Amino acid sequence: MVSGRPPLPHPLPGAVGLSHLSAYDWESADGVCGGSPHLHLVCTEAYVVTAGRGAVQTLSPGGYREIPLRPGSLVWFTPGTVHRMVQGGDLRVTVLMQNGGLPEAGDSVFTFPPEVLAEPEAYAAAAALPPGTGPATEAAARRRRDLAVEGYLPLREALVAGNDGPYREFQRTAARLVREKVPAWRERWRAGALAAAERTGEQLDALADADPAHLADATAYEAAPTLRGGYGMCGRRDEYAVPGATSPYREE
Template sequence: MTEPPDIPLPGSIGLSHVRSYEWPAEDGLGGGSPHMHLACTEAYVVTHGRGAVQTLSTDGYREHELEPGAVAWFAPGTVHRMVQHEDLRVTVLMQNSGLPEAGDAVFTFPPEVLADPDSYSAAASIPRDADEQETRAAAHRRRDLAVSGYLALRESLRAGDAGPLREFHRAAVRLVGPEVDRWRQLWRRGALATAEHTGARLDRLAEGDPADLENSEVRLAHPSRRDGYGVCGLRDEYEIPGTTLPYGGE
């Protein structure tokens, strides 16, 4: 059995706090970059303000209002777009911490960008060593390009045609295919190891062995990075104790 990293958050989830972008997109709405995850379920816990989450699936287009106390979550394959109405802030919980940061999210860029891995990588990347103005501009361009592709997918779904969304799914799978073996290793060392660790603990409890209870520990973490330019907005990130993988999110 692989040992989980130090003390992971419950269920080996990822955690971040996000303040949704306010920049208006081509349809006049502020908010984040539409995208989907291929292997991870994601949840929004709304802590402040008002907004919405727009989703695309083969069942069609949906929009759900977000207000403090609401929790919205979506399975892999659901295209989602965070929309800003009034100072929207959410805590983002991500399944399989480590996988989202490793590229599990695919943006809804136009088909010609999705078809070329180099073009996709250039459009999705934000320079790490650039100044604030350049970084903000790159995040803005990325968001606008994702919205452009997203609006075309939404229009097709509203017309009753799920074909373009299915093609987006296929393009996303082609893009991430070379990374899946690496993701599998992250999953084995993280979420799977954590689940197996729980199974072993249950075995010891069934045997009447209290040894695990004598090794209890507490961890306290503060954001390792504030107001980073994330997928959906300005993001406060955390790091897993003992590793270099961030508890990232959107």
Template sequence: MAATAHGFDGLPGGVAVSHLSVYDWPAADGVCGGTPHLHLSCSEGYVVTGGQGAVQTLTASGYERTTLSPGTVAWFTPGTVHRLVNEDGALRIVVLMQNSGLPEAGDAVLTLPPEYLTDPDTYAAATALPTGAPEADQERAARARRDLAVEGYLRLRDHPEELPAFHRAAARLVRHRVDSWRKRWEAGAAAATAATAEQLDRLAAGDAGHLADAVVHSELPAARGKFGMCGRLDVYRTD
């Protein structure tokens, strides 16, 4: 969504939301949860609505574990490798995503072992899910890529000196997508900021005319139960 005669018609600040049920599949290290990955140009936030768990993170500052329980709000900035952990099989989260849902629309790189990060085609072959296939086949593929990403994640956790190389590889993998990401940002967060600036200018001049253009929006999820990186997703339209 973009700026209109009403101002900006998207969610506040150009964010997007989804409902997440975190995977309860055990990984090689015995931990149940999602697929470790990072975002390169977006912050992301969690509002925990049910269950118990944690988010494990890797940054240049080191490894951290943040406990997640109902009522917790946690967020992190671009470059944070994150892995959701489902401790009781019932972890439910409302995910807040910067830039109109870009983290679920391409701004993500999984922590695969280095041999899968050499070029976009090799990476895509290792991470693509069989869209339209039976659910059991999609689950097998989602679980396999999760396990591969956990393998790379555990290596990074044990060898943090390799994190800068992973950052560089991730940036190379997404470079060809940046122009489309910029368009999404321009239509979302940038448009929201521009609309606020215009409204403040009007108010400073004593002009309240834009208040007569107020509108109300509501939506139900456009898709439910999609296989995502961290779990099953109920997602909303973001265009």
């Protein structure tokens, strides 16, 4: 029998995060149009390309890669991988994010220059955006992107030259920056992805006893984006107000 604890909200499968992105077409210092390089510390992220073309640049212990993106492409990268979405022409991507809600709660660190990363208050100020989707938010998102690219290019250059020291130091600095947020992340994980997995285990136990009681709650849900054209890390972002789906970015 499934336990009598309060029912979960109805998240997307596995309590994943979901959003749609149109990659930024702003040109950066190296002549490339695209998003803000960053990494996640506990979340794997996936891109499903639905339109256009472009690439994702990644930095990892294996070195630097540029992976082409075209309709039908599926690309994913694990925690610690620095990634930068590159616009090649009308690029449109559906993003699936492990542990929905954690990136918005701070599991995402931009590749700002070391002097910004060294000061938590300076980092928070550089990472924050004004609310809304107006010109002030666009200007701040572009400044944030440019600052992330400024710190990213030396990391990439060193890694291409065979020196992973700056990249490793960035990972360590990112871990220090988010350390105080981990208790809140743990609660989100317990209430989201972990709870969804545990509920499956309870349902399997019930079925092993030939008890299908949980199937009495079967139904369907639907949702539409509740914000279109917001400013995400990589591009203009459509968001859903669905439990477990991607919520607006904010610093906590």
